[in-house]
Amino acid sequence: MGHTLTIVKRELASYFITPVAYVFIVIFLFLTGIFTFYLGSFFERGMADLTPFFVFHPWLYLFLIPAISMRLWSEERKQGTIELLMTLPIPMYAMVLGKFLAAWLFTAIALALTFPLWITVNYLGTPDNGVILAGYIGSFMLAGAYLAIGAFISSISKNQVISFVGSVVVCLLFILAGFPVVLEFVSGLAPQWLINTISQFSFLTNFESLTKGIIDGRFIVYVLSMIGCFLFANAVMVEMKKAD
Amino acid sequence: MAAMIEIKSLRKEFGSFVAVDGVSFNVARGEVLGFLGPNGAGKSTTMKMITGFLAPTSGTAVVCGHDILRDPMKVKAAIGYLPEGAPAYPEMTPWSFLNFIGQIRGFRGADLRRRVDEAVQKTSLDSHLYVPIESLSKGYKRRVGLAQAIIHNPEVLIMDEPTDGLDPNQKHEVRKLIGEMAKDKAIILSTHILEEVEAICTRAVIIAAGKVIADGTPAQLAARSDRHNNITLRVQSRTAGNFKDHVSSVSGVSEVLMVREHDGVATWRIVPKSGAALITQVGALARQNNWEVLEIRLEQGRLDEVFRDLTADATAKAGREN
Numbered sequence: 001m002g003h004t005l006t007i008v009k010r011e012l013a014s015y016f017i018t019p020v021a022y023v024f025i026v027i028f029l030f031l032t033g034i035f036t037f038y039l040g041s042f043f044e045r046g047m048a049d050l051t052p053f054f055v056f057h058p059w060l061y062l063f064l065i066p067a068i069s070m071r072l073w074s075e076e077r078k079q080g081t082i083e084l085l086m087t088l089p090i091p092m093y094a095m096v097l098g099k100f101l102a103a104w105l106f107t108a109i110a111l112a113l114t115f116p117l118w119i120t121v122n123y124l125g126t127p128d129n130g131v132i133l134a135g136y137i138g139s140f141m142l143a144g145a146y147l148a149i150g151a152f153i154s155s156i157s158k159n160q161v162i163s164f165v166g167s168v169v170v171c172l173l174f175i176l177a178g179f180p181v182v183l184e185f186v187s188g189l190a191p192q193w194l195i196n197t198i199s200q201f202s203f204l205t206n207f208e209s210l211t212k213g214i215i216d217g218r219f220i221v222y223v224l225s226m227i228g229c230f231l232f233a234n235a236v237m238v239e240m241k242k243a244d
Numbered sequence: 245m246a247a248m249i250e251i252k253s254l255r256k257e258f259g260s261f262v263a264v265d266g267v268s269f270n271v272a273r274g275e276v277l278g279f280l281g282p283n284g285a286g287k288s289t290t291m292k293m294i295t296g297f298l299a300p301t302s303g304t305a306v307v308c309g310h311d312i313l314r315d316p317m318k319v320k321a322a323i324g325y326l327p328e329g330a331p332a333y334p335e336m337t338p339w340s341f342l343n344f345i346g347q348i349r350g351f352r353g354a355d356l357r358r359r360v361d362e363a364v365q366k367t368s369l370d371s372h373l374y375v376p377i378e379s380l381s382k383g384y385k386r387r388v389g390l391a392q393a394i395i396h397n398p399e400v401l402i403m404d405e406p407t408d409g410l411d412p413n414q415k416h417e418v419r420k421l422i423g424e425m426a427k428d429k430a431i432i433l434s435t436h437i438l439e440e441v442e443a444i445c446t447r448a449v450i451i452a453a454g455k456v457i458a459d460g461t462p463a464q465l466a467a468r469s470d471r472h473n474n475i476t477l478r479v480q481s482r483t484a485g486n487f488k489d490h491v492s493s494v495s496g497v498s499e500v501l502m503v504r505e506h507d508g509v510a511t512w513r514i515v516p517k518s519g520a521a522l523i524t525q526v527g528a529l530a531r532q533n534n535w536e537v538l539e540i541r542l543e544q545g546r547l548d549e550v551f552r553d554l555t556a557d558a559t560a561k562a563g564r565e566n
Contacts, residue, residue: 006347010333017335017376080331084392087295087327088348089320243298 003090007098008105015106024068028110031060036117048125051212053117054135058175058203061146066167068106069150070160072099073238077158082242096235100151100227107143111136131212138210141223142203146171148230155237158244171203178202247272248400248430249294253303256289256454263289265454266303271430271447273399276422278445278462279434282555286454287434288328291404294432295325308399321349324398328405330389334378338369338388341377342395349396363391366421383414390418394425401425403433407440419444438547442466450551452558462547468554469545475514475523476543480536481505487512490529496520509538 015021032053036042040052076082085095121127150167157163176182178199187195199205206219247270256264264286271277281287292298294305296316304311310318332341342363346356364370367387372380377388386406393401406422407415415437422431423444435441441448442462450458450465458465466472479487487510491500496517503511516522523542530537 002350003348006344010336010344013340014333014335079334080327080329081333083292083297083327084325084331087297087320087323087325088345089317089350090348091317243292 003094004098004101007090007094008102011099011102012105015102020068020071021106024064024106025110025113028060028064029113031064032056032114032117035060048121048127050117050121050127050132050135053114054139057139057142058207061143062168062171062175065107065143065146066150066153066164066171068103069147069167070154070163072103072151073155073234074158074160074163077242077244078160082238086242092235092239096151096231096238100147100231100234103147103151104144107147108140111140111143134210134215137215138207138219141210141220142207145174145203145223145226148227148234149174152230152234152237155234155241174201175203178205248308249432250306251290251294251303252305254290254293254300254305255302256286256293256298257301262454264293264300267451267454267456268303269449269456269459271400271432273430274427275447276426276431276433276445278441278448279432279451280436280438280441280448280551281434281451282559283436285451285555285559287451288404290451291325291402291432291434295323295402296320297327321396322398322400324393324396324401326389326393326401326403326406328408330386332377332385332388332392334376336377337374338364338377338380338384338391339373341388342391345392346395351396359395359397363395366394366424367391368417382409383411386410386414386418390421399429401429401431403431405435406433407435407437415440438551442547448547450554452555453561455558457554457558458550463544465550466545466547469543469547469549471513471543471549472545473516473519473521474543475516475526476503476539476541477512477514477526477530477537478539479510479512479530480538481508481510484510484533484535486533487535490533491526494522494525494529496522496525 035056036053040055042052045052073082076085118132121132122129146167149170150163153166153170154160154163156166179202183195183199186198190198206216206222209216210219249271251267251269253266253268254264255262255266267286267290269277279287279290289298293300294307294312296312296319300313304313306312307319308322310322312319336344339360342360343356346359351359364373367390369384369387369391372384377385380388386409390403390406393403403422407418410418419440422433425431426444426446433445445462448458448460448462448465449456458468488500488502491497491512491514497514497520498517499515501513501515503513505511514522514526523540527540530540
């Protein structure tokens, strides 16, 4: 546990030494603003809730989260620091978990900085704050799932651009899995149970119920097990590729 | 002397390529072992296996009593390792980087501060503590790598080309530091620079094509040179017209060779039969004949020649086998 914490601290500090953190946070806040107020018609709807804010998160994260996760392992291998890290007395799980948790914590900070929206909506009306909390929890879980995918992809390649594009594509597949268009396309090719399974995996299907205020235990379990699977694959990949 | 590092038939294959082919040797406390070999001979791969970065295909190593396969964490805790090129996180400052390494090594609070200070002092990093590592010069980066490797005062220190790319002054400082730490540690360092081996190593192991081809003190290795024990003599030619005949008649002389003649000065090489010590006899001969001798020197043999002969043979042989 101590090792994991040391790694988390180093990683998190790294975000804030470089401009990465500030650029990311500014762009994240700027884009959430645009999406909420223009595309989501926050004012015109005349409803005191944050649905127009949360509904775009799966799409926003699609590009922003891989931008964070792409450096996790690619950079470590490119700089050669992976040799240093892996010859220190740290167990593998601590490295993988530490890096992931630092990135997740960082997105939590970015997400927390959207609090003025919450204040605004409470000032203008009387929203159901339980629904808003559920939305924040859902958004945070979603970010975790994207990050775990991104961390895994980042361990495959030394090249950050490849890591970025690869993560976007895989995350997109997980989003699209619930779309009727996609499901209809596969329905001719695969048995019904498989299609049902695929649609269950979709981020969108799972995320939407959360933004409506229903904290579904199954969604949390789904995301946590996804994170677990991808981090395990991440560890295996690091072990395999470390010396390439 | 108990061996602190025991390397037992380490072997590493990458696909069909055998990078390290049954390397075995021991290193005891107080030894500084120079690990030599041409590029691609398997030096770095061997070091990466000892430090736990790469898993050996077969064989193992025991460091401070811990097997690298069964107890990798204890081995990693006992070793200080400077990987090739001294990698470090570029955005961090040496101070935060050393604190990070110290914490990973399990130090906290005042103990951590003391150890960071000590490592900084030993590597003279004081003036550059709060500058991002990426903006440091090569020499300072190397010092950061060294500081990181010695922060826990390890019993075993492994360094992959610690002086590569440094200027002569920096090289001298790094060697001095290694020399100071040598007496209570077991040290392995790889290098291309043969003068470095003669300067700081108590022992040299040469590998080529993944195999150990020589193991001994630098002086022992140099003695394997063809020139070992030869006598080089420079003399004014006009005073020594009959040099070759006179010297050849001395018993124990195998050959007398003219190396060159320039500006009336002849340089001769006298090759003795094995083991014969000739320098006093040659000196006496020169006095009897009134040769004007400018220089007379007993050759110790040259490490670079031995290195070249041994590694060229082994590399060529490996080439034929493939």
